[in-house]
Amino acid sequence: xxxxxxxxxxxxxxxxxxxxxxxxxxxxxxxxxxxxxxxxxxxxxxxxxxxxxxxxxxxxxxxxxxxxxxxxxxxxxxxxxxxxxxxxxxxxxxxxxxxxxxxxxxxxxxxxxxxxxxxxxxxxxxxxxxxxxxxxxxxxxxxxxxxxxxxxxxxxxxxxxxxxxxxxxxxxxxxxxxxxxxxxxxxxxxxxxxxxxxxxxxxxxxxxxxxxxxxxxxxxxxxxxxxxxxxxxxxxxxxxxxxxxxxxxxxxxxxxxxxxxxxxxxxxxxxxxxxxxxxxxxxxxxxxxxxxxxxxxxxxxxxxx
Numbered sequence: 071x072x073x074x075x076x077x078x079x080x081x082x083x084x085x086x087x088x089x090x091x092x093x094x095x096x097x098x099x100x101x102x103x104x105x106x107x108x109x110x111x112x113x114x115x116x117x118x119x120x121x122x123x124x125x126x127x128x129x130x131x132x133x134x135x136x137x138x139x140x141x142x143x144x145x146x147x148x149x150x151x152x153x154x155x156x157x158x159x160x161x162x163x164x165x166x167x168x169x170x171x172x173x174x175x176x177x178x179x180x181x182x183x184x185x186x187x188x189x190x191x192x193x194x195x196x197x198x199x200x201x202x203x204x205x206x207x208x209x210x211x212x213x214x215x216x217x218x219x220x221x222x223x224x225x226x227x228x229x230x231x232x233x234x235x236x237x238x239x240x241x242x243x244x245x246x247x248x249x250x251x252x253x254x255x256x257x258x259x260x261x262x263x264x265x266x267x268x269x270x271x272x273x274x275x276x277x278x279x280x281x282x283x284x285x286x287x288x289x290x291x292x293x294x295x296x297x298x299x300x301x302x303x304x305x306x307x308x309x310x311x312x313x314x315x316x317x318x319x320x321x322x323x324x325x326x327x328x329x330x331x332x333x334x335x336x337x338x339x340x341x342x343x344x345x346x347x348x349x350x351x352x353x354x355x356x357x358x359x360x361x362x363x364x365x366x367x368x369x370x371x372x373x374x375x
Contacts, residue, residue, distance in 0.1 A: 078230055092118075093227045099173070100220055102227040104165045110151050119148040122174045124182040124224075125166035127154060128233060131197045134319050138197040139235060141187050143179035160199075165231055167224050180207040181217050186224070186236060194333055195235040239290045239334045271358040271366065273344060278328070280347050282358065284366070288338040289358070291347070297322050297329035298349035309345045316346070340366055 077096040083089055090109060093102040103118055113119035125147055127140040138160055144150035147166045154161070167182070168174060184206050190198045209217065225236045269284040273295075280295035301310065316322045322329040337343035340354025348357075355367035 076226060078227065080230070091231070093230060094170070095223050095226065098223055099170045100167060100223045100227070101170045102165060102167050102224070102231070104163065104231050107155070107162045107164070110148075110155060110164065113148050113151070118168050119151075119166070120146055121168045121172060122176060122179050123147045123166045123168035124179050124186065125151070125164055126186075126228070126233070127158065127161035128163045128165070128196075129161035132160065134197065135315070136197050136319065137195075137235070138199060139190065139233075140199040141183055141190065142200070143176075143183040145176055145179075165228065165233070167220075167227070169220075177207055177209060178213065178217055178220075180205070181209050181214070182221060182224070183207075185217075185221055189236050193235060193238055195237075195239070195336075196233075234287070239285070239287075239336050269360060269366070269369065271360060273347060273358055275348050275352075275357065278347060280331075282343060284340070284358075288336055289340050289343040289354070291331055291335050291337065291343050293331050293333050295331045295347065297331065297347050299324065299327050299329060301349035304350045305345060306351055309342055309351070312342065313346050313349075 079094050079096060081092040083091065088106065090106075090112065091104045093104070094100065101118055103113070103116070105113055122143075122145045124141070124143045127142070129138050130136070131138040140154075140158065140161065142150065142154075147168065151164060154164075187198060187201060187203065190196065191201050228234070228236060271282045271284060271289070273280040273282070276298070278296045278298060280297075281292045282295070283290045283292065301313065305313075316335070317329070320332060321335050322331050324330075337346075340358050341352070342354070344352050344354040344357045353367075355370065356365050358366045360366075360369060
């Protein structure tokens with residue numbers, strides 16, 4: 071299937087990136103509104119906020135320090151947000167989605183809510199406060215397809231507003247088949263499409279073995295990758311804190327004499343990914359290698375040339 075570009079229009083209500091923002095995809099009926107918590111009262115005067123829609127509350131989890139979200143639906147988004155202002159303290163931003171042609175019904179938004187919770191539980195990027203409350207909504211085939219398309223546009227607009235939590239960490243494409251995620255590195259074989267944006271990597275140091283994928287966002291270390299049990303004094307404080315966080319939130323667990331990644335985890339660059347794994351400061355670009363033994367540094371230099 072061919073992939074086409076999308077044009078997105080963002081309107082900053084008061085000319086700032088922290089205020090109320092409206093987002094839409096050109097020539098589509100979807101409308102999104104992002105609003106800080108302290109300005110929710112202003113939404114009352116906007117017709118968009120008084121329609122049926124699906125909404126996302128974003129904030130920080132008090133126990134782990136990770137980003138947290140609540141996913142909900144309402145026949146009147148503004149009225150539901152008033153209840154959340156009184157009962158939920160963690161969030162500081164809301165983003166909601168409605169239809170410009172006002173054709174979304176209660177059944178439609180319940181379908182969107184159910185599927186976004188399901189996707190968020192799969193990607194595991196954010197803590198989802200109501201992750202166990204998803205109930206499937208039945209729709210006629212035509213409506214279901216329309217909502218699946220609506221969901222694709224929701225993902226795009228959420229990403230533009232800075233929340234990519236509905237996107238898979240490691241999209242991998244193969245000839246004649248496509249994987250939306252990669253939990254088993256053994257699936258990679260010679261059929262891998264030569265996509266310059268996606269590079270499969272491995273790290274083998276001091277008896278440790280780890281696998282990763284380089285994507286547009288950084289380095290995704292894959293589930294079952296190994297991590298040193300002990301750290302050295304050279305490991306910088308920032309990496310120590312990140313490692314401790316990964317242990318506390320059980321992203322990595324101690325198994326025998328090594329820690330093991332329990333899920334895919336995104337690092338913003340190669341060096342922290344390598345340092346966390348080996349337990350001391352190390353150059354990521356010179357440590358991570360592709361299937362031919364070429365370092366990430368060599369790959370990057372070759373691309374420049």
